[in-house]
Amino acid sequence: MEQILQDSVLVSNYIKGDECALGVLIERHKQRIYSFIYSKVLNRDITEDIFQDTFIKVIRTLKKGNYNEEGKFLPWVMRISHNLVIDHFRKNNRMPKYDNNGDFNIFSVLSDTDLNAEKKIIKNQVERDVRRLVDELPSDQKEVLLMRMYQDLSFKEISEKTGVSINTALGRMRYALINLRKVIDKHNIVLTN
Amino acid sequence: MAKNYTKSSSEMKKMLPKKETISFLLNYSKALSVINYKRMKFETLLN
Incomplete structure (x- = not known):
């Protein structure tokens, strides 16, 4: 029965207070959204974070009644996740992280000059x-x-x-x-x- | 003739969020309530 319901109906039910509708929507689209994010960031942990942030945004927007794209739920969620992926890369460009997995180790050029x-x-x-x-x-x-x-x-x-x-x-x-x-x-x- | 079989990628099968993440989202949704007051909207998280 749940599978027959359109996204738009589920969204509308959720806005009216049916919490189960959200569960159905997440179950229905989780793989596409998760795979989409992973295809961009190629890291499971970051994908998990962005997936979570995407749905937090979805929940807040729906609960505030700011959603106005009836019938286009998935493209809307995909766009949110896409924007969050872009934010992630922007943030990382501003603050590049160094990991020590590669050949170059940042700690080989940085040293603590204080005596121990x-x-x-x-x-x-x-x-x-x-x-x-x-x-x-x-x-x-x-x-x-x-x-x-x-x-x-x-x-x-x-x-x-x-x-x-x-x-x-x-x-x-x-x-x-x-x-x-x-x-x-x-x-x-x-x-x- | 070469037999080309395609293996379904196990990595693709696993492309799903963790149960904990989904559970967190559902709980977050239940806890979040938006209160409208005049033209303002207030978000409250009830635990």
Whole structure:
């Protein structure tokens, strides 16, 4: 009996409140609409989404009484699904998605430049060790090294601050570095990240 | 003579929406009601 009823009658019944009519309409046209969408998007999940959105639109339009194409139900639904397919491609063009199924992996060119937790700990450790080694230097060498490396002063500024010549400051810096290397080598201290 | 048989594509047979999708649509339809007030239309979803 249901199969005999025309789409237009079912639509009209549905608008009047017969919820079963919608079930019949969906059952009758689901394959054509679903296949049509799939032929465009070639993805089952996206097809499912667009199929659902198509009928949500159909339901809302019918319930609001905005449907005025009696007798042309299927072409109307097909047009809605076609428009939604176009929307889908437009949206994807605006926001292209990268999947990692192909040869190109986006993560091979994007990387997280931040240190990870382990590397951060190691870096802090190394910096602490260096500070402790610097503390062991003779005070004149230590003073020049701190000003140069930590305060970023030029040797001219260091010479002015400490009241020694630039050459002396340079010499103290050189000895500071030699002494640090000696201690590091002697105790096999590893200062790498 | 070559015998050419065409196999009905199993993929085409399966070209149907999931039962859950249809069930969702039917439930959505039952839950949706449109209230007309003067010239305005209000949609309400009753669960």
